[in-house]
Amino acid sequence: GPATPEPVTTEPVTTEPVTTEPVTTEPVTTEPESIEPVTTEPVSTETDIIYNLCKEFFMKCTSLKEDESSKRYKGFVEIDTNNFVVVFNCTDLEINTENHDTANVILDEITNKKVIETPIAEFVTKFFEEHEYMKYVTDENNYPIPTPSCLYMVDIIDGNKENVIKSQNIMSILDIQVEHPIFGNIYLFSSKPLEINTQIGRYSVFTNKSLYMMNRDFELDENLREYKHDFDDFSVVCFFEEGVKYYAVYTQTVFMEI
Numbered sequence: 001g002p003a004t005p006e007p008v009t010t011e012p013v014t015t016e017p018v019t020t021e022p023v024t025t026e027p028v029t030t031e032p033e034s035i036e037p038v039t040t041e042p043v044s045t046e047t048d049i050i051y052n053l054c055k056e057f058f059m060k061c062t063s064l065k066e067d068e069s070s071k072r073y074k075g076f077v078e079i080d081t082n083n084f085v086v087v088f089n090c091t092d093l094e095i096n097t098e099n100h101d102t103a104n105v106i107l108d109e110i111t112n113k114k115v116i117e118t119p120i121a122e123f124v125t126k127f128f129e130e131h132e133y134m135k136y137v138t139d140e141n142n143y144p145i146p147t148p149s150c151l152y153m154v155d156i157i158d159g160n161k162e163n164v165i166k167s168q169n170i171m172s173i174l175d176i177q178v179e180h181p182i183f184g185n186i187y188l189f190s191s192k193p194l195e196i197n198t199q200i201g202r203y204s205v206f207t208n209k210s211l212y213m214m215n216r217d218f219e220l221d222e223n224l225r226e227y228k229h230d231f232d233d234f235s236v237v238c239f240f241e242e243g244v245k246y247y248a249v250y251t252q253t254v255f256m257e258i
Contacts, residue, residue: 050076054086061102062093077131083123104258106204107135108150117196146208150258151189151247153201154178163194166201166257183231183239183248187255191245205255207247210236 051073059069074087095104109115113125128134137145153164156178164176178188193200211234231237237248249255 050084050086058088061095061097062090063096064093077127079123079127085124085127106150106258107147109202112150116193116198116200116202118198146206148204148206148255149191151191151203151205151207151255152193153203154188154190154194154246156188161188161190161194163190163197163200165197165199180248183237187249187252189247189249189255191247194244202258203255204258205236205247205249207236207238207254210234210238210247213237213239 051070055066055069055073058064058072059066062069064072069088072089072093074089076084076086078084097103103115105115105120107128110120110125110128113120113122135147139145153176154161155164155176156162176187177185180186180188189203189205211231231248231250235249235251235254239246239248
């Protein structure tokens with residue numbers, strides 16, 4: 001017959017719980033590191049360096065104190081290693097160029113690259129060629145102000161036209177008017193020196209609203225005398241006489257000595 005299997009008995013297995021030692025962690029305290037304070041000395045920027053190089057000269061020319069001088073400093077443009085163009089706001093300032101190897105000039109002279117017959121340094125003229133925005137001055141509404149021309153006042157002495165020598169007395173300048181057969185009582189200016197003389201006066205004249213007489217021999221045209229009243233509508237009339245370009249100026253408000 002079939003074999004009868006023996007019953008298998010299993011003893012219950014008991015397991016003792018494993019006891020683990022409790023782990024205690026001590027709080028770790030860290031002392032903050034002692035940080036030395038960092039002090040930095042003020043470092044002069046390139047702008048400060050350039051300003052400091054120029055301020056003494058500017059203060060001598062303007063008689064301004066240093067605090068006012070610094071307010072008028074607008075910056076500089078580097079031309080090359082040795083040359084900089086430094087900009088100050090000189091509005092309403094009287095610049096003293098005596099005892100300094102300097103001269104006041106206007107843009108018209110810079111464009112023509114000379115003061116009378118003295119050449120202006122090439123790097124200066126080049127600067128204005130490359131930085132067009134520096135050629136223009138604007139009013140309070142940001143509209144461009146016309147650029148004046150450099151002209152030379154003329155007096156007529158014994159029938160001869162002569163350029164006026166520069167003057168220290170503005171009232172004496174305003175007295176120099178001439179009587180012209182067509183234009184009447186005027187301030188007369190030539191576009192170029194009538195003779196080479198570094199002592200002649202240079203004048204900044206606003207000619208943007210001039211009447212231009214293009215006939216170089218108009219003084220021989222008697223018909224012009226019939227239209228003298230038309231000149232009253234203009235403050236400046238440009239004309240030619242004996243091959244020289246002149247400006248007849250009717251008012252003192254459009255010119256001043258440079």
